[in-house]
Amino acid sequence: RSGEAAHSGSSGELVRVQSGHGHFVHLVYDTTPAHVISELRPSVWVRADRPGIQFLVRVVFPHVANPRTGKPVTRLLAGSTYTQQGSWQQLRVDDLPKLVQAAVRPMRSQLGSHIDVREPYLDRLVLNLYAGAGTTRIAIDDLDLPSAVAVGNATEMAGRAAQKRGPAESPARRRVELAGNVLQVDGQPFFPRMVEYQGESLNFLKGLGFNVVRLSGAPSDALLEEAKRAEMWLVCPPPVLKDEPADDAQDRPMVFDARYEPVLAWHFGQGLTSRNLEAVRRWVEQVRRADEDAARPLVCDPADDLAQYCRTINFGGILMLHRYLLGTSFEMADFGTWLRTRPRLGLAGMPVWATIETQYSRELCEQISLLSSGRAPEPAASLEQLQLMVQAALAAGVRGLCFASRSPLDAQDPATRARAMMLALINIELHAIRSWIAVGNVTPEIKAANTEGVNPGITGGVLQAGHARLLLPLWTGTGAQYVPDQLAGNLITFVVPGAPEDNTVYEVTVGGLRSLDRKRSVGGMHVVDDEFGPTSLVLLTNGIAVSAMNSGLPGAGQRAAQIERDLTAYRLARVQEIDRQLARVA
Incomplete structure (x- = not known):
């Protein structure tokens, strides 16, 4: 606490937040559970050197059990956002019953119209202190929860919600399925914003706006557990399976158990040719037997023989397409046409995921380095190039995007930080239009x-x-x-x-x-x-x-504006450095 942070009285909370690119930094205050009534109007006074801080509350629905955990379902409900940079501003959450009703509608779509949403209560106040990458100083004072009517039996109600699932019932597995060419998770359309994994923290990648990570190999138990904690999906090759069951029970073919719950789809390889076809067919048969309960979608990225590969993964299959564009002779204006026509060599109606390059190919970078005797920096894709490829893919009707990455996005060099910022900005844009690109x-x-x-x-x-x-x-x-x-x-x-x-x-x-x-x-x-x-x-x-x-746009706009500002600063610094190099040459 500090006197510098006082709005009234002698002191308040002074918080300094230093963050990278993401979406939230939550400061939480657990309060005595209070009934949701119109008179309950939580508020807090905030002063900060940057706009964008948001006040939220957590509401508990005590009679609705989360099918995965058995605990009562909770929802964060958003209040006002800080805009008066450098001055004190009161942030409030008004009309809580109306906000709760707005939250109930998507819950019924996800969990069923039968859910019992009676007796919701507030149990936590939240400040999202994220105002963009960099350092933010925030003064916080006069947190108030007027007209609060305490809930005396919150623990008992939570126990009843768990009992409704049945004492011996295990958490329900999330359902991943294809409805026509639309990918659905628990019955809701889902558009994968995927990135190739290079050892980064999954929470870091989630902070950049990705909801899926693509692996080049089968996931370890540690990574599966990390994905479950981070609530991130994985697209990956299946683990190695045995061909036939043996007499010894320990040598029976594997069945994919609850450890693999974070796996969204099984990927059978990139650049597949006719030489790989028979091996992939056997692998697909094994995986379908091992994954019979979940029946996850199967993905492949063939370089040729598309028709045979599409027939191999026919039911519940997704075709992935990948083409190098940056620095090649292939016109970017033709990318959308290629994405629309290429699947015709496979099976009509099969959903398509597209890979978006975020870096120039390794071969091209090596050529540039050799020709310049190592003096030339590695060429970097521009934000506009990435946006052009993304727009072309979306207009071609793809149902998911995978952003290629051959080096970690959490590296601290300026070029990588800029690439991470570009991808965070594109993910914000994709999230805003997810309702169209998932089903349109x-x-x-x-x-x-x-x-x-x-x-x-x-x-x-x-x-x-x-x-x-x-x-x-x-x-x-x-x-x-x-x-x-x-x-x-x-x-x-x-x-x-x-x-x-x-x-x-x-x-x-x-x-x-x-x-x-x-x-x-x-x-x-x-x-x-x-x-x-x-x-x-x-x-x-x-x-x-x-x-x-x-x-969903106001908060996203503030984050996007900060990213664009940081990207502009990076570009300016790069131009200034090139100008200095040219001056030395001259």
Whole structure:
């Protein structure tokens, strides 16, 4: 405590937070359980040198058991966010009953409409102190919980929730399945944001916004346990299995038990050719027998013979596609077309995951190093290049993205820190549109035009989910695999066929939604964007989708703004260093 942190009285809490790139740093205060009533309005006074701190409360639903743990389900409900940098501001959580009702709707979708949500109570106050990478100083004082009505039997109610599962019942395994070409987890659409594992902490990768880690080998027991604690999914090769059962019970073929619960899907290899086909077929048969209860999806990434490999993993299979783009002669503008046409060599309707390169190939980097006698730095992909590849993949209808990485993302050199920041920013953008990219149907590409009626090198991909459409810009300039063109345009018009007349139109950014001009004319809805950039997504929808998207954008926008600021500082430092090197040469 410090007098410097006092809002009233003689002292308050002074906290200094130093963090990397992530989403949260929680300071928690456990309180006496209190009934959720409209008069209960928790508040706290905060002063900080950066905006973005958020006040939350934890609510317990004592009669709803978590199917994995047997304990009562809890939810964090968000209150106000700190905006008055350098000044005291009261953060509050108002209208708790309304917030609880909003939290109940997705719970019923996930756990069933039969759940008993009576008697919710508040048991914890939370400050999310994360305001972006770097150091933040926060003064905290006058934490208040007025009109609190204590819950006298919270422990007893929690025990009743556990008993509803049955005394001998083990925690339910999470269900991973394919519904058509949509991946579902516990019945809800799921879009994997995956990264190749290079030994980083799984909590670190989760902080960058990834929800899946791809391994090159079978997971160890320690890594499986770490994934369970971090609530991260794994995509990995299965462990080695025996061909036939032996007389000795210890030599019977393996059955994948509860240790493997964090495994989302089994991956059978990258760059597979016809020479590997028979071995993979035998392996797939063994894995299906060993994983009969969970029946996880099977993934393969063949270099040729796609039809045979797709038939091998047919039921519950996912095709993974990987193509090197950065620094090659393959035009980045053709990447989406390749992703759409390549699966036709396999099986129609099979879901596709795409790999996104985040670094130039090792071979190219070695060539550059040799030609420069080791003086040239390793080339680095730009944020715009990564965004172009991601947009093309999404517009092609992929159901998951894997970001390739051949070196750890937690290394402390400036280039790696910048790469981690770029991926964190892209994950924020992907999270904002997850409802569309997980289930949306791809419609034919549409053309764009400027005020002179000329296409400025942009087409649009459209994902339709229900009555809502998400338009993704696709920049078609040449040479972007080396250096992208200027990815900006003014007064760009798209014509979206089939959009309902009562749809409103918004530009979607992680900072929020901005209304755009639109009119009904020949060919469909004419949408005009006065300032169009590489990630200028356009949403055509009714009010329901707008409310759902708006609810998650404010906090994300603050994190994204801080990342973009840090990336700009990195770019400036890099340009200044190059300028100094050129001056020495001159």
